[in-house]
Amino acid sequence: MHIRGHGLTLADVVHVAYDGSAVVEIAPDVPARLARSRALINAILAEGRIVYGVNTGFGKLSSVTISPAALTELQLNLVRSHACGVGAPLSEAETRAMMLLRANVLAQGTSGVRPVVLEQLVALLNARVHPVIPEKGSVGASGDLSPLAHLALVLIGEGEASFQGERLPGCIALARAGLRPLALEAKEGLALLNGTQAMSAVGGLALARLLDLAELADIAGALSLDALHGTAAAFDARIHAARPHPGQTAVARHLRALLDGSAIMASHRDCPRVQDAYSLRCMPQVHGAARDVFHFAQHTLETEFNSATDNPLVFTDTGEVLSGGNFHGAPVALALDACAMAAATLGGIAERRIERLLNPDLSELPAFLSRQPGLQSGLMMAQVTAAALCNENMGLAHPASVGSLPTGAAKEDFVSMGMTAALKLRTVAENLAAILAIELLVATQALPFLRPLRTSPQLQRVEDFIHTLAPPLEGDTPLTPCIQAIQTRLPDILDVARNAVAGNSA
Structure with a gap:
């Protein structure tokens, strides 16, 4: 695939992250x-103009002017000093996503870097030289400084990297891949460090998983509903046309397609029970609301993948270098916090269905x-485990984005905490996957008790798998x-259901 600074999708990021x-x-x-863009930076230096990030200190030290002879040392010091992360390294997939996103930002041409900087980053990505990036240490403004500094260290032959299954010093990893360390010039260290690519990478991959889990929640819920002798009447298209939220409409349609042809449902069509519990009847409203948040x-x-998120930005059409705040992670942080709440809600309603299946x-x-x-x-104990996971997700659903703590001697006095939001969301998604695996287990253990009656042909294929x-x-x-x-095979279960529904509607 080609990067050009625009047009990058979530599917593209997932592809590069996971496809070897x-x-x-x-x-x-x-x-x-x-x-x-680089020519403009060189012209500024030649003219002796003082421009933030080009020939000044950074943050609170922006009033300090740096001599031309020290500009290379300035960039090197910046990268080294900001590599201050702690905790477990990001996964290989998250690191690859982060590298791709940073490369796409540089490709916009507003960062003032030489083409060789972008070429080096892409070469590392293609050679599968993956910087070791500790997951904790970013407050999400001025972007993900610490994670990006650990990435930049390997570009210059320092830090650590994973290559062919080994964790190596950055210089050795580069040498084994046939690459040479990059010597940074004016502004290039800053251009590599400012941005939201760590939170966007971790959060983006978690979101991609949640989009699939939202669909699996419908499948698990449909199996539970049939095992509990529920009705599909509440999924009638006319009900949802009267309240046309896109997610609600899509979930109701999906549930109708999954349940179409169920012999179990046909067997109790005339029973006196008029309404099911909310965890069954309100799946379109609850699952649908979560889907809308994910979308x-x-x-x-x-939008963030294809945005210039460093500072300052270079505008060649007017010859200006302007300082702003595009590195601030608030848009991403708020979106990821909303996803955590939505995912916790999906897990909560699934746990209620598990309880109903197990409670005589x-x-x-x-x-x-x-x-x-x-x-x-x-x-x-399956319900007990699901309850424990739900409780953990309730705590993790508390938004990180409202928890600003000033940094940088109060120059950076309101920060996004977007990386915290991303890391929380990763755990919430993992917990949701386990909860849905439990519901799929319980529902498919319940259905055999209803024999000889069987669920729909579509859900029967899921049950059989x-x-x-x-x-x-x-x-x-x-x-x-x-x-x-079951949890390991959730992607395969999703494929089975999709193919069954498609075959039924053909």
Whole structure:
């Protein structure tokens, strides 16, 4: 794929992050754009003009003018001093996403770097030289300074990198990949450090997962509804046309498609029960609201992927270098915090459905789906685990973006905490995946109790696939392997459901 400073999508980022064969190329028109931008920086230096970030200190030290002879040392000192992260390294996929996003920013031509800087970053990405980037230490303004500094260290042959399964000093990783360290010139260190690419990378990959989990929540919910003798009447298109939120409409349509042809549902069409519990009846409203939040976040992140987020920005059309605040992560932080709340909500409603399946007072099924209740505990603990995960997500749903703490001697007096929001969202998504795996396990363990009646042909294919991972239980057994087997195969379960629905509608 080509990068050109615009047009980068979430799907592109996911592809480069996870596909080991992905190759990134610089669009043909980009080097000339960068050369024009760099020429303006060189002209400013030649004229002796004082411009922030070019020949001054940074942040609170911006009033300090740096002599021409020290400009190279200034950039080197900046990168070294800002590499202050702690904690576990970002995953390989998150690091690759971050490298791609930073390269796309430089490709815009507003950073004032030489083309060789972008070329070096893309070369590292394609050679799979992955900087070791500690995940903690960014407050999200002036962007993700510390994570990006750890990335920049490897470009100049310092820091640490992962290459061919080994964690190595940056200079050795470069040498083994046939690359040479980059010598930074004026402004180039700052251009590599200012920006929101760490929070956007971590948050973007978490969001991509959540978009799939939102669809899986419908599948799990549909299986639960059928196992509980629920009705699809609440999913009637006319109801949702009267309140036309896009997500709500889409979820109702999806549920109708999943449940179409269920023999279980047909068997109790004339039963006296008029309404189901909210966790069943209101799936379109709740799941749909979460989807709408995820799509809002996707729009926000894709805008951010293609934005100039460093400072100052170079405008070659007027010959100006302007200082602003595009590095501030508030748009991303707020979107990711909203996603955490939406994902926690999806997990919460799923846990309520798990409870209904296992509680004999609510389900009309054996207690905890046990073959011998009392002697056996059945799936009792599955709901307990789901509740624990929901509780953790409730805490993680507290927004990071409202928790500003001033930094940089109060020059940076209101920060976004966007990286914290991204890291929280990653955990929330992982917990949601586990909760949905538990619901899929419980629902597919419940359905055999209703034989000879069966669910819809579409959901039957899902049930059959899940039973290859976790067959119907005849007695008590450790449930962790069953949950893990399903959670690992969630993408395959999603594919099975999509193909079944598509085949039914063809």
